[in-house]
Amino acid sequence: SQTIHQWPATLVQPVGSPLSLECTVEGTSNPNLYWYRQAAGRGLQLLFYSVGIGQISSEVPQNLSASRPQDRQFILSSKKLLLSDSGFYLCAWSVLGYWASDTQYFGPGTRLTVL
Amino acid sequence: GDSVTQMEGPVTLSEEAFLTINCTYTATGYPSLFWYVQYPGEGLQLLLKATKADDKGSNKGFEATYRKETTSFHLEKGSVQVSDSAVYFCALDTGRRALTFGSGTRLQVQP
Numbered sequence: 676s677q678t679i680h681q682w683p684a685t686l687v688q689p690v691g692s693p694l695s696l697e698c699t700v701e702g703t704s705n706p707n708l709y710w711y712r713q714a715a716g717r718g719l720q721l722l723f724y725s726v727g728i729g730q731i732s733s734e735v736p737q738n739l740s741a742s743r744p745q746d747r748q749f750i751l752s753s754k755k756l757l758l759s760d761s762g763f764y765l766c767a768w769s770v771l772g773y774w775a776s777d778t779q780y781f782g783p784g785t786r787l788t789v790l
Numbered sequence: 791g792d793s794v795t796q797m798e799g800p801v802t803l804s805e806e807a808f809l810t811i812n813c814t815y816t817a818t819g820y821p822s823l824f825w826y827v828q829y830p831g832e833g834l835q836l837l838l839k840a841t842k843a844d845d846k847g848s849n850k851g852f853e854a855t856y857r858k859e860t861t862s863f864h865l866e867k868g869s870v871q872v873s874d875s876a877v878y879f880c881a882l883d884t885g886r887r888a889l890t891f892g893s894g895t896r897l898q899v900q901p
Contacts, residue, residue, distance in 0.1 A: 681833075709888065718879065718893035719834075734888070765833050778824070779889055781833040 677702035681766050681782040688789055694739075694753040696785050698766030701747065706768040708749040709779060710741055713763040725749060761789045792817045794880050796892035803870055803899050811865040811895045813854075813880035821882040823847075823856055823863040824889065828877045837865075837878070875899045 838847030
């Protein structure tokens with residue numbers, strides 16, 4: 676069966692520090708991968724998605740970036756964190772089959788607090 | 791553009807009460823519709839889905855029917871439990887590789 680991992684689970688970082696969040700998927704090949712952010716008390720905002728190695732689409736311009744160095748690895752990064760980057764970051768995967776409806780499966784999330 | 795509108799919460803119910811969480815959508819084409827649930831401190835879990843008009847998705851006692859004429863996908867459960875307390879998200883997929891989520895509805899079930 677497929678599983679998705681995220682780490683770290685929680686992170687407290689000072690403003691201006693760098694960031695690296697990692698997501699890995701097991702049990703599937705060539706998944707679509709996604710990064711979402713959920714601000715406190717709000718819905719989900721799609722940040723990035725990737726349909727293959729090295730292929731990244733950005734939905735919202737900001738100081739975050741994403742990379743996909745391997746088929747089942749997705750990394751969210753920042754060179755300098757802002758206070759507004761605080762939130763709950765969720766990674767998700769899907770496999771778009773011929774008849775599929777692109778159901779997305781989510782990881783446990785990383786709670787980031789920028790101080 | 792595509793959008794999902796959910797009723798604002800929190801929704802507070804007593805155990806064994808009937809639950810309805812409203813969801814309406816705006817989309818071009820024929821989207822698939824989803825309900826996700828997020829328990830405190832956790833990621834999102836797929837609760838149910840429907841891929842075409844008049845389909846009924848169901849899971850764990852929850853149901854939702856895809857109503858194209860009213861562009862709705864309301865979530866219902868006949869008898870809620872304390873363990874159902876969570877945030878519920880309605881979402882749609884129009885085949886453009888990303889889901890569009892509603893803002894979420896918090897459900898609080900009191901014993």
